[in-house]
Amino acid sequence: MKMKKKVSIPEAPLGSTGKPIPLVGFGTAQFPFGAATEVVKESVVHAIEVGYRHFDTAAIYQSEQPLGEAIAEALRLGPIKSRNELFITSKLWLGHAHRQLVLPALQTSLKNLGLEYIDLYLIHFPGSLKPGTGFPFNKEDIVPLDYEAVWEAMEECQNLGLTKSIGVSNFACKKLERLLATAKIPPAVNQVELNPVWQQKKLRDFCQEKGIHITAYSPLGAKGTRWGTNRVMECQVLKEIANARGKSVAQVIFSFF
Template sequence: MLQKKVKLNNGKEIPIIGLGTWRINGKEYIRNSITSALEIGYRHIDTAWVYENEQDIGIILSDILQNKKFNIKREDLFITSKLWNTFHHNVKEGVIQTLRNLKLEYLDLYLVHWPVSFKSKNNYETDRDKDGNPILLDFDPVSVWKQMEELVESGLTKSIGVANFGTQNLTKILENCRIKPVINQFELHPYLKQTDLQNFCTNHNIQIQSYSSLGSSDNENTAPNLKEDPLLSKLAQNRNITTSQLILSYLTHKNICVIPKSTNPTHIHQNSQLIPLTDQEVQQIESIKTEYRYVDLPSFGKDRFK
């Protein structure tokens, strides 16, 4: 499955499985995760400016690319990062900071992280109100996207896309773009199917990529545990795989890219060992009635998923 790639609407290809790095911080944790993943055969790494781990990832990637033991070239890798909400008025500065952090000359994919603009401090850190919430600005998807297109034309990134975008902002971009978004990365799993958004992306030839596929949450005590769902657990047990493997197999069965995060070498390996599911198994998974969004950020405003 690690060798499987999906063709994007610009002709480029992306590995269907990648390593997510959200909340992997600390040089040794990152080194262990990335090293384990690359040794297993992963070639796609997903990060973002706001994760505050780009610099550590850059050091590790530089070491690996120079290490003959790995025999990996830059063109063998697919590196994704994301434009933070404080850079919408200066997109080029966002990608330049990311490339400097990652010690790279170009990205394979650069995503607009959220359809939400933040007021920034001088160093592009988020400016906050007295309650600690980000100060919101008007978001102009067309203005941001035109700047994103310039990054492709100047060779700073091979492809551009979005994350957390709903149909409203995607429609505005599609009506005004020269370069279509190749991907929309959003939360997607058996508890949050987002069928209308899936259909919109498919109909417009925008590849879907799932994040938090396994139900990552800030609210561990109150959130339902996706990996302990009775039906999913039973289906996984019947196939002698983990529930995580079942969920990821379900998504990749639908040709959806996944970027599961782990610092555990065993889990990193398991997350790449996926199986074909039967139509009946897929139907059973899609019959689950529980609905829950694990990554919801009310302080980002009412339009955060539009």
């Protein structure tokens, strides 16, 4: 049997109550959402075998179920002995960003994952859609986000023990300030697009000052996706550094973080 080399991934502390977050995570979004669920499952099992412990999903990705199946498979096969060895993040979709829909949305995510709790629950975007709206959506479906009420419901999810930590995604400084003004539990994490050509210094400084951990998505720029760009992997400066150091552009980018 072919041996799989296992890597060890450093962690960062998360707030006062949360579990430490492994600094390298494995994304499970496939576009169109819900496509290739078997690939997601197989990839996650393999990722666990080689040492990944942090997995990122979202209600809208429709990858919660294959991720949950992969976790069950990994427990059965043995690379992990307990679910507690993993760090699982999921996200509240905009159509559920209403006070009364937050807890049921998390309960649905937990059912999809087959888990009793997740480690991190994020508000996916600083916005809201008419209750129950999915993806894609129309402009007319967009409604104002009630920051205070939705965050209160997120806090309730943490207090109930259904998630160890709560946070946000795609929030700029002003939106974080608005949330922090009434939050009893400050967001532990802000997951945003971050890479060498989109460094977000102001946001990073703000989050550092407030003790909010930043998770970067699209660190390589997400070439070939509908929303991403080639600008990161094709960046001339990064290519020159990579050539000079005898490394790949991707390796140079990861040393930036």
